[in-house]
Amino acid sequence: MFSLFAKTPATSTRHIGAERSAECATLHASSFAYPWGEADFEQLLAAPETYAGGAVEASESKLAGFVLSRCALDEAEILTLAVEPAWRRNGIGRNLLGSHLAGLAAKGISRVFLEVDEENHAARGLYASFGFRQVAERKAYYRSADARQATALVMRLDMA
Template sequence: MDTARLAEIHAACFETPRPWSAVEFDALLASKAVFICQKPDGFIMGRIVADEAELLTIAVLPKAQRNGIGSQLMQAFETQVSDGNVGRVFLEVSAENAAAIALYHKFGFEQAGLRHGYYSTPERKKADALVMVKHQSN
């Protein structure tokens, strides 16, 4: 999947804080630490640095959501992370994104922190971000 398609899928899924551009995806993917797992209607991107991983973003086209693609992408992400020497995996998610939070809980993530007013919505509201963590057993 090229970065223009990644940006297109991301834009279909996110308004807040804003969708990422193809240029931003190019810059991220230029790093050896960053990896991506893909399906035709979605992708997940992460990064591994030392003994920690971060789930950078997951996006599934709205028309394809609620069909298990998010879970398949999370499984692919976990496989990628388990191949490294990762002790913890972090992510940030809008406190208003109940579907994503449920998915992350399903995969063993727990809230580790809260960033008040972290995201700005198109209506100029502030939304909190949950910081979530999963401890890996190696």
Template sequence: MSPTDPAVLADLHAQAFSAPWNATAFADLLAQPGVFAVAEADGFILIRLVLDEAEILTLAVRPAARRAGLGGRLVGQGAVQAAQGGARRLFLEVAEDNAAARALYARAGFRSLGRRKAYYAAPDGGRIDALVLGLDLAANPNTAPLP
């Protein structure tokens, strides 16, 4: 199996998130124009490119492989591929309470653009705001994988 096989992506996503996407969801996304994955054995990033904008749909790293630079590499490689595809800006939403992800994106140069109130479901049944972040790829055309 390839690292971008929908079943492999679904397995990694299930290890990384409490509400994972299944293999069918990944197959459907990857079949859409402009959607691509950058994957390694322990993680992946899924990005949608439309005209001159790209969006990180999800980033998953196996828990045992976290804090070793893989997330940063995936973000960097995904940003490079999006820029090569014509994207001038890269966006994402991140849960306000996800400090590790917010730190990762800040190190990659993402800036806060706004907030989506009650965007994510919380495990306790409540709702969590999403922060909308963006990276200007046109200003950073040689975006490289982070260390």
């Protein structure tokens, strides 16, 4: 379906809620070997501690990307982030993460954590460009589709 819209669209970033659960599940399935289901997203997006942003395509309101964090006191953990595969490498991820971090800062969050597969060079490049730095690693933390056991890097960003 997305091949009909392969040209990267103009997007705007905005808060998303449980009404976007099905789209998040579809996008997650196209981005990760072990996808989360629609019910998982419904639960997450309805939870008060979740802070979620979406990059929404202007003309048809399709979800081009999303990012979800869980907040506790002044800390947040980015749980997942994904951009529609056909529309990657066009700045959507950067815009999405930038506005998400600004929103977290406005909520009083002072530290943000996340885990990323050490082989995920795209995501690592994105996080590094926002100043995330590695603070720990978890060996054999992920199981990839080809049964590879991958190391997770734990990254931290201290908000200015």
